[in-house]
Amino acid sequence: MKYTYADGSGNKYKLQKFTLSYFPITPDMSSSGMYSGGEPFTVELEKLDLIKLIDVFERALWAEKDHTDKRTMGSGIIIKEIEGETKRIYLKYNSESLNAINERFREIKSKM
Secondary structure, X not given: OEEEEEOOOOOEEEEEOOEEEEEOOOOOOOOOOOOXXXXXXXXXXXXXXXXXXXXXXXXXXXXXXXXXXXXXXXXXXXXXXXXXXXXXXXXXXXXXXXXXXXXXXXXXXXXX
16 A cells, blocks of 8 residues: 655655655745745654554545545645555545645654
8 A cells, every 4th residue: 555645835755665755846946036935855654653644544545525626726635555456545634634645744754
């Protein structure tokens, strides 16, 4: 199972097994030419952090009230890949699911 998540700024996170990788937007990639998502990283997650991250992703995948049919400014995207099948959903800007996922990543980053 593999998850890819892009936040409202376009920063990407990839989760595969216990490994979380972060691919931030750089100023030359941003629409303003100034925004930076910080430094890239790859980290092996503790089991509890992995469970919490998968939980927040799965809750978002099921929370249809937080979904939108297209990627708009500030919205997020989750891509779940399992056994050759892919599920992709867009999360509304400032939705509960989007905020919960972003909070989970802040918690993971705070431990680094």
